[in-house]
Amino acid sequence: MPAPHLQWPEATNLSPSVDVNKQSVEVPGSKRPGQTAHYRSALHPLLTPETKETVHNFHEIFENGLALAGPNATLLGERKLVSKNPPVWGNTIEWMTWATVDARRRALGSGIYKLFQDGTVGGGALKTVGIWSRNTANWQITDLALHLFHLTNVALYDTLGRDAVEYIINHAETSIIFASTKNIATLLKLSPQTPCVKVIVAMEELEADTKAVLTSWGETRNIKVMEFSELEAFGKANPSEPLPPSADAIATICYTSGTTGAPKGVLLTQGNMSIGAHTMLYGTDFRGKEIVNLSYLPLAHIFERIVELGGFAVGGKIVYGTGDPLKLIEDIQIIKPTFLPTVPRILNKLASAILAAGNAGGFKTTLFNKAVQTKLANYHATGTSKHTFWDALVFKKIQALLGGRVQVVGLGSAPMNSNTLNFLRIAFGCDFKEGYGSTENCGVGCQAIASDNTSAGTVGPPGICLEIKLVDVPSLGYTSEDKPNPRGEICTRGASVFKGYYKDEDNTKASLDDEGWFHTGDVGEIDSKGRFKIIDRVKNVIKLSQGEFVAVEKIESLYSASPVVQQLYVHGDSLQSFLVAVLIPDPVQLAPIASTVLGKTIAPESTDELAEACKNAEVAKILLEKLDKEAVKNGLKGFEKIKYLHVSLDPFTVDEGTMTPTLKMRRKDAYLKFKKEIEALYTLDPQNKFAL
Structure with a gap:
């Protein structure tokens, strides 16, 4: 087995001597009128496809994790479903090893590839495969299978309405779709408007009567309805050798959510996403630690996709819960993750509940407020979020809300109030890594340093694979000459930046210029420590x-x-x-x-x-x-x-x-x-x- 590409501390661990007062550096000679100089991270040399100690495609990501964990280590887990009607979930986790997942992805990939080769599916400009389901182990196995054969994932949010689903299927010319049972009926109803669809694969095992009804219905629409296990067995009986690893293969058309107009299809390669995963990992020391990620943010979103790729790269474990937002805390407490990606709306609810309970009155409130004040003072003075006495007396029960083992919380998607963020840091006693990004740069635009105890309210320096510059926005009064901090539209360039919007030359030219800069539409400023802050939007x-x-x-x-x-x-x-x-x-x-x-x-x-x-x-x-x-x-x-x-x-x-x-x-x-x-x-x- 080859040695892993990502090794510590060079690839993912920050040096203890990092200067938090100088987190970005200017590229000499890059300043132009109407814009700032180009900024890069001061923490690590610019990560490019030529960097030796990185990963360049999904094959290297999987092999890296396999080399670190070993074939018999557990990789994917799911909470056991005890009964379907109504859904009842057990408190145990069913696991698959690295070797099992490897064999299953090869079998499933061979089955899908065979369907394209014999003309059962296909016909579009790209060989696209849709996934319309909540997060499950089969979702991830499907994605892993696709990339062995350079097939392109078109991920659909499980909450999408019919109009958006119809538009994306037709735009991407998707002829085969993996779908949860509840979504199969919708796809069959839509079939007159989506004539490109030829095969639907059920992500879950179907009840015999349900399978009979859906199969018959599919036949009337000239669509073959298959079970996941059926296609996997078909591939096992018709094995194909995976295609050579490629950084240039289009890994996904990731459709933006479309706040106005039709969704745009962001073209991301295996190289974009692999280096994006390496970038997101940077700054956390995983040596000697169990890595368990709870997958609950939608896999159709770039943030969760990159997080799980990073988990594969370092030999971690990924566990899928119920998918029910009302059972999220229950999922967390049973799965006990050590790494938890999340978004502000969830953390704000937790903070509100904790503060309400802590301020219910009486002696407990006095104790709670004293504990909060002491820990916040220590955090601002020393950067430590732990306190032996107060953690044991007050915060142990709060930390149990997240399973009691969380070491790192990854935070993205939207800005978060700095006071709330610092409160949660001391309440949960773990590192919070706040970042900024977009689908177009694989979600790794910036990332705050966990050891920087004044980072709240900022998103840190540029991701180690990107350059950032700020361009004047005269209509809003933002300029690169503003004092005390330069301000302007954030533009990013680097190895994780997308290749363009699928079948959309106008929007591609409007967003991606001739020098490779992606114009994000976000307005930012850079402070004296080289950290960026998101302050506005060019539009709206x-x-x-x-x-x-x-x-x-x-x-x-x-x-x-x-x-x-x-x-x-x-x-x-x-x-x-x-x-x-x-x-x-x-x-x-x-x-x-x-x-x-x-x-x-x-x-x-x-x-x-x-x-x-x-x-x-x-x-x-x-x-x-x-x-x-x-x-x-x-x-x-x-x-x-x-x-x-x-x-x-x-x-x-x-x-x-x-x-x-x-x-x-x-x-x-x-x-x-x-x-x-x-x-x-x-x-x-x-x-x-x-x-x-």
């Missing part, structure tokens, strides 16, 4: 009636630091002079406000009573006052502040189409949902001559 800027430009997403982000916010939609109208908003409050924060105003005790679980309280003008006034504190704290100008507020417990969701599968706001749909209420807010202002 509106002009109010008196000529002021307002970046509504930036304002939403600043206001959302308030604990009362669960979701917030800020609305501006070019015929109006002020902003209004729709607030979906956090029930834990809303309950005591409602109790005070209405003069009776209302619990956070009392949904009906809280919904009624949301209609109370005094409750809305208090909530707006709490939001105003964030506006003052962040120095918002008068026209940037929310003037009137509509409060509701009816959240924005993926299912109704007001959120994307990655939980970004679909602004037009969010507005239409509350159009009546938003228009009513403008009638509240006696000076509003445009009142509706």
Whole structure:
């Protein structure tokens, strides 16, 4: 067995002598008018395909992990499903070894490749294979199988609606789709609009009667419905030798979630994603530690894809839970991960629950507050998130919420309030690695250093495979000459940057320039320590009636630091002079406000009573006052502040189409949902001559 490419400490471990006061370096001679110099990480030489100690394709990633772990070590695990109707999950994990996964990916890959070779499927410009399912071990085995034969994964979010599924299937010309049982019926119903689909493979074992119905239905649509095990056995009986490893093979068309317009298909190669995985790993010492990752963020999203590739590369274990968001904490406590990728919306809920419990009153609250103050002071002074006494007395139960073994939390997807982040660091006593990226750069644009105890609010230096520059945005007043920190649109260039948008030359040219720079649309600034901070978006800027430009997403982000916010939609109208908003409050924060105003005790679980309280003008006034504190704290100008507020417990969701599968706001749909209420807010202002 060959020696692994990724070895420690050179490949993934930061030197203890890292200077946190100089995290980026300028490339000499790269400064131009209207933009900053090119910045690279000061922590490691620029990682390129020519770097010897890296991985260049998925074959090397898998072989690297296999060499480190050994063929008999466990690799993929799943919580055992005890019964299907209704779903009942056991507390044990069913495991597969590296050798088992290797054999299964080869068999399945041979089966899929044979279908393409004999013309059963195919016909598109690329040999694309769809996956439309929640995260499972079979999802990952399918992906591993595809890359042995240079087949292209088209991953569909399990929460996608029919229109988006239809568009992506036809755009990618996907002729074979692996789907969860619940999605097979939808695919068969869609088949008149998706004539390219020829084979559907059930990700789970089908009940005999279900299989008979779906098979017969498929025959009427000229579609073959197969079981996963059936295709795997077919490949085992018709083995093919995998194609030579390639960094240039298109690994995936990763469709962006589409906040406006149709989704764009991001073309990523095996080389892009492999170096992206190496970059994400950098800065964590895995030597002598068990690596267990709970897979629950959607595998259709680049963040989870790169995280799991990194897990393979270092010989780690990946475990798939129930896929039920309501059982996430239960999954965590049974699986006991050591590495946990997550997003701010989940951490904010945890923080809110912990603080509510800690401040319930009495001696326990006094003890809790003393523990928090002591640990925060120690963290700011020394950078350590652990404390022998207070961890044992107060935080042990809190840390058990995450299974008690988490060493690193990987945080991405959206900005997070720095105070909340530091609180969670000391509460859970582990490293938090906050990062920034996009699908187009494999999610590894920047990554904060865990040992930097002042990093909260920033996303750290550039990923070690990228260069970053900031380009002036005159319309928003951001320039590379701004003081004290240069500001501008973030542009990235390097080995993890995508090859273009599939069948979309116009958007490719608009986003990817002739020098290879990807123009992200995000506005950032770089501080004196060489760390980047995301401060705005180039788009989603509106002009109010008196000529002021307002970046509504930036304002939403600043206001959302308030604990009362669960979701917030800020609305501006070019015929109006002020902003209004729709607030979906956090029930834990809303309950005591409602109790005070209405003069009776209302619990956070009392949904009906809280919904009624949301209609109370005094409750809305208090909530707006709490939001105003964030506006003052962040120095918002008068026209940037929310003037009137509509409060509701009816959240924005993926299912109704007001959120994307990655939980970004679909602004037009969010507005239409509350159009009546938003228009009513403008009638509240006696000076509003445009009142509706």
